[in-house]
Amino acid sequence: xxxxxxxxxxxxxxxxxxxxxxxxxxxxxxxxxxxxxxxxxxxxxxxxxxxxxxxxxxxxxxxxxxxxxxxxxxxxxxxxxxxxxxxxxxxxxxxxxxxxxxxxxxxxxxxxxxxxxxxxxxxxxxxxxxxxxxxxxxxxxxxxxxxxxxxxxxxxxxxxxxxxxxxxxxxxxxxxxxxxxxxxxxxxxxxxxxxxxxxxxxxxxxxxxxxxxxxxxxxxxxxxxxxxxxxxxxxxxxxxxxxxxxxxxxxxxxxxxxxxxxxxxxxxxxxxxxxxxxxxxxxxxxxxxxxxxxxxxxxxxxxxxxxxxxxxxxxxxxxxxxxxxxxxxxxxxxxxxxxxxxxxxxxxxxxxxxxxxxxxxxxxxxxxxxxxxxxxx
Ligand code: ADP
Ligand code: GN1
Ligand code: MG
Numbered sequence: 001x002x003x004x005x006x007x008x009x010x011x012x013x014x015x016x017x018x019x020x021x022x023x024x025x026x027x028x029x030x031x032x033x034x035x036x037x038x039x040x041x042x043x044x045x046x047x048x049x050x051x052x053x054x055x056x057x058x059x060x061x062x063x064x065x066x067x068x069x070x071x072x073x074x075x076x077x078x079x080x081x082x083x084x085x086x087x088x089x090x091x092x093x094x095x096x097x098x099x100x101x102x103x104x105x106x107x108x109x110x111x112x113x114x115x116x117x118x119x120x121x122x123x124x125x126x127x128x129x130x131x132x133x134x135x136x137x138x139x140x141x142x143x144x145x146x147x148x149x150x151x152x153x154x155x156x157x158x159x160x161x162x163x164x165x166x167x168x169x170x171x172x173x174x175x176x177x178x179x180x181x182x183x184x185x186x187x188x189x190x191x192x193x194x195x196x197x198x199x200x201x202x203x204x205x206x207x208x209x210x211x212x213x214x215x216x217x218x219x220x221x222x223x224x225x226x227x228x229x230x231x232x233x234x235x236x237x238x239x240x241x242x243x244x245x246x247x248x249x250x251x252x253x254x255x256x257x258x259x260x261x262x263x264x265x266x267x268x269x270x271x272x273x274x275x276x277x278x279x280x281x282x283x284x285x286x287x288x289x290x291x292x293x294x295x296x297x298x299x300x301x302x303x304x305x306x307x308x309x310x311x312x313x314x315x316x317x318x319x320x321x322x323x324x325x326x327x328x329x330x331x332x333x334x335x336x337x338x339x340x341x342x343x344x345x346x347x348x349x350x351x352x353x354x355x356x357x358x359x360x361x362x363x364x365x366x367x368x369x370x371x372x373x374x375x376x377x
Contacts, residue, residue: 073153
């Protein structure tokens, strides 16, 4: 079960990276579901300096060196773009890898764990729950800019760190298989949720079909655009740095926009138990559309713009399917902190899907008014 964080000797791990000064301490950091993340503090000439140390979850990411190669290329490319336009505070605008003492971007410990180290992005924070339209707009702008910065990443194609990550048909079939196998006898208790998914099966093929017909292009995308994967500047609120780059790989721009809506439009945490509180916020949706189009509008094609509203429903549905599948399979993928945690998360997603369905006409209007729906006058 994915509940416990292993105890690691962070001082020993940090010693393998090119960090100067004296180790002062470490603490678990953030609320990600996948990696083990720690903030470590050093004293450098009497001043505190913080770093992020992360143990890459290698049961999920099967090839950490390939993943790190992607991150090296992506961060170097974005950095070059920032330098070219004379941006200030570049180390806060793109993740900065701190190399290991052997010059590689990662360190493998004797237990087979793979670690990496980043400069800590100071004076900025991530939010598990977006509160204001301004925060949503800034987050969406940052993710759109990230896609734009990577649009001309030179070949070769990035490694697929998790193959078919957003293949919604495969995610759906995996749920059906988990229901069939039901290894923990949990299916009966979530019968309603399973039926909810089965009724919506046709949704899962829509973007895959458009892609197969050549109507929506493969791009370099982030693929995990939860709004807590962008750091907002404490002083200005600007979406200053896109983080959590493990899944940056070939994908569809719409997957990124959809996940911003899933996490931004919900007024609650992803695992809220009081479902009465879960209802898509249209003010946030509008802010996401405007923010995203401000930076991505110029390169998105007509079919992509036409499916912005749909992508919100699809990705919310897909992540709900993944939570429900993980529950049925015994909580092996997402870190959980209580029994039934993944079902709680799935229920929130499904409530959001229903809410997006109800608000479809209003969402269409928002996109049209923002100039994002060229094929509908
Ligand atoms: P996960 O894949 O587990 O979600 P993340 O890479 O998103 O891991 O990191 C978890 C949290 O750690 C983030 O939500 C963010 O709050 C914090 N974090 C990650 N990288 C940095 C960084 N370079 N500077 C400051 N905080 C960071
Ligand atoms: C995971 O790594 P984190 O916590 O930002 C997951 C996403 C899910 C998300 C749901 C590699 O994101 O795909 O949408 O949880 N990341 C991976 O909260 O599976
Ligand atoms: Mg994260």
